[in-house]
Amino acid sequence: MSEILKNKIAYIYSDDLVTHCDKLPAMKNRASIVHDLVRNYNLLSQENIVVVKPRDATEDELKSFHSSDYIDLLKSLNSFDTSLDNIEDNHLEFGLGYDNVIIENVFDFASCLVGSSVSAARLLAAKKCKTVINWFGGWHHAQRDSAAGFCYVNDIVIAIQIMSKFFDKIIYVDLDIHHGDGVQNAFEYSSKILTLSFHKYSQGFFPNTGNIDDIGQSQGKYYTMNIPLKDGVCDKTYVDIFNEVFSMVIENFKAEALVVQCGGDGLIEDPLGQCNLTLKGLGECINKILKSDLPTLFLGGGGYNFPNTARLWAYLTSLILKTDLSNDIPDT
Ligand code: V1P
Ligand code: CA
Ligand code: ZN
Known part of the structure; x- marks a missing residue:
């Protein structure tokens, strides 16, 4: 297995x-x-990529961050009849309402989703x-005991927890236009995990x-970083600030891995974000991150x-693989 993967970039995928x-x-x-889009640009047939099928997370892995009460509730709702309008106060208490309606097979979804990032983290941890x-x-x-903002479970926190057993210090960078609150809250007392969100x-x-x-708090004071940005932020502002802050963090924190x-x-034309970033701007951030040459x-x-x-993630895949995207948009 490790010989096959050696020097390759792993792309996590399963039909499930x-x-x-x-x-x-x-x-x-x-x-x-x-x-x-990623597949039809032939990115998955490049010689330096390997597609890895993840396994589901175990209940213990889910409970390594989330509370037993929350995970047990998701389990009990796995066969919930979503056609019935029988939401209870108890569900709302755990964030299962407006932004996170109870979906069919919610526990299977949670195990599969967390499993994808757990599998990814284990590949990195095992080098x-x-x-x-x-x-x-x-x-x-997603928080310890509740869903929030379309997130049912926090795969990122669980992946970082696994990686932190093998890498002494980790930087978490959050380029999403929303604040990475769930990840920040999980590590705000830690000086080993530095969280940095642009939003x-x-x-x-x-x-x-x-x-x-x-x-950050207590031991973790100064290891939580937040870069609040104005409505409508454009590439120049975002990339200039990113370059300055990321360089400073990389130089001073001595991380062994990045998430x-x-x-x-x-991105411009996003109905929720309503900002003005482009593929070029976010691509420059990723290129800078790649230059740090860390796992x-x-x-x-x-x-x-x-x-x-889809265009963004196909483009970022090409930057990570160090290959050019064809100018022809795939017919498919
Ligand atoms: O604004 C809220 C709720 C309303 N409450 C007072 C808070 N929710 C947002 C959630 C945005 C989640 C973003 C997730 C991510 O960071 C990571 C995957 O991108 C929200 C919005 C909005 N315009 O911000 N929910 C909805 N819109 C929504 C729209 C249609 C149906 C249900 C929810
Ligand atoms: Ca963010
Ligand atoms: Zn977002």
């Missing part, structure tokens, strides 16, 4: 994973659009691969957290203009 993600109400069929891509992960809002911070914009003076959430909702897990996240999100 895409089928589950395609059913998410706010992201219907997005996973298929993304995977089809089988130096770079892993999981465009189906990146659910940064729009304006009146009423979800989740309304991530002020610049939100810097990067590449949410595409900062890295690249994750997906938000992105509500589905074709543009």
Whole structure:
């Protein structure tokens, strides 16, 4: 196994994973659009990539971050009849309502989703691969005992927990236009995991957290970093700030690995983000991250203009693989 993977970039994929993600109400069929574009640009047949089928997460893995009460509730709702309107107060208490309606087979979805990032983290931890891509992960809002902002479980926190047993210090970079609150909250007391989120911070914009003076707590003070940005932020501002902050963090923190959430909702024409980033701007950030030459897990996240999100992740895949994308848009 390790010989096959040696020097290759792992791309996490399974039919099950895409089928589950395609059913998410706010992201219907997005996973298929993304995977089809990546595949039809022939990125998966490059010689330096290997497609890895993930395994499901165990209940213990889910409970390594989430509370037993929350995971047990998801388990009990696995066969919930979604056609009946029988939401209880108890469900709302655990965030299962407006942004996170109870979906069919919600526990199977949670195990499959967390399993994808757990499998990715294990490849990095075992040094089988130096770079892993999981465009189906990146659910940064889920909290220990609740769903939030379209995120049912926090695959990122669980992946970082696994990686932190093998890498002494890790930087988490969150490029999604929303604040990475769930990941920040999980590690705000730690000086080993530095979380760095770039996000729009304006009146009423979800989740309304991530002020610049939100810097971590106790031992973790100064290891939480927040870069709040104005509504409508464009490439020049975003990339200039990113370059300055990321260089400073890389120089001073001496990380052994990176986890990067590449949410595409900062892109121009995104209905939720309403900002002005382009593929070029986010691509420059990824190229800078790649120059650090550290073991890295690249994750997906938000992105509500589905074709543009697929374009972004196909383009980022090409940058990670160091190959050019064909100028011809695939017929398919
Ligand atoms: O604004 C909220 C709720 C309303 N409450 C007072 C808070 N929710 C947002 C959630 C955005 C989640 C972003 C996730 C990610 O960072 C990572 C995957 O990208 C929200 C919005 C909005 N415009 O911000 N929910 C919805 N829109 C929504 C739309 C249609 C149906 C259900 C929810
Ligand atoms: Ca962010
Ligand atoms: Zn987002």
